Amino acid sequence: MTDEIISFITRYVPLTEEEIAIIHEQNLIRSYRKDAVLLSEGEYAKECFFILQGCVRSYYLIDGEEKTTDFYTESQAITPISYTKKEPSKYFLSCLENSIIALGSTERNNQLLEKIPKLRSMVAQLNSELLIQKQVSFDDFKSLSPEQRYLSLLETRPDLFNRVPLYHIATFLGITPVSLSRMRKRVSTKVK
Amino acid sequence: MTDEIISFITRYVPLTEEEIAIIHEQNLIRSYRKDAVLLSEGEYAKECFFILQGCVRSYYLIDGEEKTTDFYTESQAITPISYTKKEPSKYFLSCLENSIIALGSTERNNQLLEKIPKLRSMVAQLNSELLIQKQVSFDDFKSLSPEQRYLSLLETRPDLFNRVPLYHIATFLGITPVSLSRMRKRVSTKVK
């Protein structure tokens, strides 16, 4: 049932049967309804998340407008900044779909790291990978025009367009929903 | 002489005298002239860098245009993606000023990590911190207008404006130099 977590981890470090059992024991799995809020602005994140099924969105609320910064889907881990830094969150996390999510509290995660120390190496590798990914996407974002960013997202994450409303994709691309709509029209007439 | 490196490290892990001596031994320090290139597109990075004195810029060359993605100054470490991933670099690193830089090759760094294993913890902490920083700047970048980004940079890194040509700052802000110049004029007349 939580094989996704095991295969996620074993991309970084090998696990024995025993260790797999320990991880299964520790698993806390929850279901959330669409629009359920996993973390609010101002709140201290007590947990990090691993998405087994569904889709989660992170966003800032600025002058009453939601600015989406990320979409997380199956087999992605979410470690809120607030979880790491022990400070109030500046952004929200909420479910775009009914979702099944594994939770790790600080205590539970620390226990796991005590019992299976090599998980520290996994975390280190993962962070290093995420840092590189983030840097690459940021660099791309800066050097591409909104239209190029849209076209690029169409290629790299086509799945999103089937499960996420366009107005969230718009703010994720750093533009307004109205502008995205206009752009899509422009692009489609270009192609023809 | 390389106390900066020691105090950089001890922000993350304590060091004994012995360990400090080991680090000093391993240090390879070089001087570079303004415009010296530390890493070229297409090249495999053999080293990572720690800036003791001076300023380094990272940039992509796109359609003959340089797009600056970062400025590194005193006491900042640079670990090229190419160094970590062992693949050709997509960007350049070059000196904006005459600079004094400590170099760490893969071999030398691995030796250090063998001799002082707790440095792994430092690297892990540093990466986690850098990931958070990168995420925050990316989120800001997306939600701010070019003008707001300019004003924010003026506050967060005023030093840059004294040592870096505006046309590099412009591409760093994701706009053209002409546009930055126009914007500065607009902003200055607003204030009056």
Add this chain to the structure above:
DNA sequence: AATGCTTTTTATCTTAAGATAATTTTTGCC
């Protein structure tokens, strides 16, 4: 002081994004 090079600004024109409001389309639901 004169020259050449780098950096910044100005000007003009074009294009696309922001703001706002209204309308249309789609979707879910009783």
Add this chain to the structure above:
DNA sequence: GGCAAAAATTATCTTAAGATAAAAAGCATT
């Protein structure tokens, strides 16, 4: 099938950025 809410599009007007070219200002060096 009809209704309400959510999502997407359209229209209009304003504002700022991109492209390009040219001029001006700042520097360094001889």
